[in-house]
Amino acid sequence: MSVLHYLGNGFAVALLPVNIFYCFIGSLMGTVIGVLPGIGPISGVAILIPFTFGLDPTTAMIMMAGVYYGAMYGGSTTSILINTPGENASVVTCLDGYQMARQGRAGAALATAAVGSFIAGTISVILLMLLAPALATYAIKFGPPEYFSLMVLGLVAVASLGEGNMLKALISMSLGLMLATVGIDLQTGTRRFTFGMADLLDGVQFLILAIGLFALAEVFDTASKSEEMNDRIAVRDRLWLSKEDWKAATPPILRGSFLGFFMGILPGTGAIVSSFMSYLLEKRIAKHPERFGKGAIEGVAGPESANNAAAAGAMVPLLTLGLPGSATTAVMLGALMMFGIRPGPLLIAEHPNLFWGLIASMYIGNAMLVILNLPLVGLFARMLDLPKNMLLPFILAFSFLGIWATSTSTFDVVLLVLAGVLGYCMRLLDFPAAPMLLSLVLGDLLEQAMRQSLTLSDGNPLIFFTRPISIGLLVVAVLFMLWPWFRSMSEKRLAKEQSAA
């Protein structure tokens, strides 16, 4: 059957009234979550997982993809209006978006973000549809050593290209892998690091760590800074683009879409790097680069398109290799596993309805986001006006509710509070949380792949270095580790040249 035929089936699934309804609910909740300061897409998807229990896995996944997309878009609203990115990927949007808002062009900036996100989302979904099955066919050739090396690469890439200090990211990753070893070892039945507690036999649930490290830590962080507690703004001007705006914004949107998608595929690069790259690209090729940072529409159009396209790009390794490229996709991987579905090369063959339904729902979700967002901008602006001392307790209550609804265990809720405190301490000390979460999700799979490989080779670790794909992936992993070093060397050389000039 051809791709179009499969896609037709996908639309038949996605256009079922129940799926359209949940796609709408997901996009709406995602946008609300993205707009609300204090909950990013990771916390948003994590908090909403318990609400999808009882749904069909395809419907649940469609809803979560809607949340993901919606949150990506919603995050830019706060960047533009109050210079506070709702999530990391919108950091770049602050640079010119907020300046546009200060010049009374908040409406045009918000509309550019909406239109850019829609076009980028549509282009990248087409690319995802074309690329994912091809990659999956290739990935079927992967054995345990290749998977092991691929996961090592994924973890190292996230540590090296993510935010902050790479050494701290690697430490955070090791701590996550340690947490992944808690519980019963499925191969031998040995209890590891359970300290005699029956509640720990199943290990540390990723949802607890995700909500704790992100949502709770964010609440503690915001509450502890009095200046963040008092931020407020309102929107007053018109909400659409002029002819000149269209002319200026279209090329950056198209460039940002392609750049973002391909950056999104690479594990670790994700939305934030792609939006920065797009901003730098636009500034470099602009006729008047000095306008950037002072309200240039290209500085909103490019990065906003790139971060949305990267969200779709990140779905490629998730769906075809089972390898999440970011913390949000790691949460989605965890959610799929909770539904008994293991993403990987066989996903497309074994669950075609889920895969193609998801792709089709992304088209629908993108259209829904535009329809939803343009008329709702005024409402979102009013939501931003909610006092944070009321908002934060409700975020806490929703977080507890999410965990209690999944496990009905006091132990898990206590563990959530501890994870929140841990996340807050990590923020204070500048340790990134995403590598920890990612390695908790991948830890079991990584250990399983390592053991299977060593069983195949009778305990000889050379198996990882003698198979071409495996060694190739490990070499790339080493290059990623050396990347910060290369970068600092080239920066030093550049600074030297500049000072000499």
Added chain:
Amino acid sequence: MSLNREQKVAVGLAAFAIIYMVGAWRLPRFSLGTTVVDSYLFPLVIGAILLGLSAIYFFVAKKADPATANKPLFEGIDLKVVGKLAGASLVYALLLEFLGFVVATTFFLVLTMWMLGQKGLWKLFAVSAGFSVVVYLVFVKVLNVPLAEGVLKYLPF
């Protein structure tokens, strides 16, 4: 020799890695047949990696600019609020099952909003109770997800 803050964190991480490795080494060995990779190996390798990374971190931190490495951690931060929120969350977690979702959540919301400086106790109480009851009914009656009933089970209706 006085250590800067980052170095102290590195020492703490190294100590944790060693304790973890000892724990891994003391895991019972599999005795029911042959297994190439026993359950202690992976944790032992991870522990060793963390130990190595902590050592590198220690030496990198040693070279760090003392002004940044010893920059006050809590500058502009109200740590008391974090302590109060975390404490209230912990008490909520421990009492949730006993008091039930509606009662515990209502009190938790009123207390935390009040702690964060929101005024008007009766208004807060009304908003919190309304939220808790609506969420409880939606979860229990519509979504069929059980939430802790707690003291509500003693009500006559």
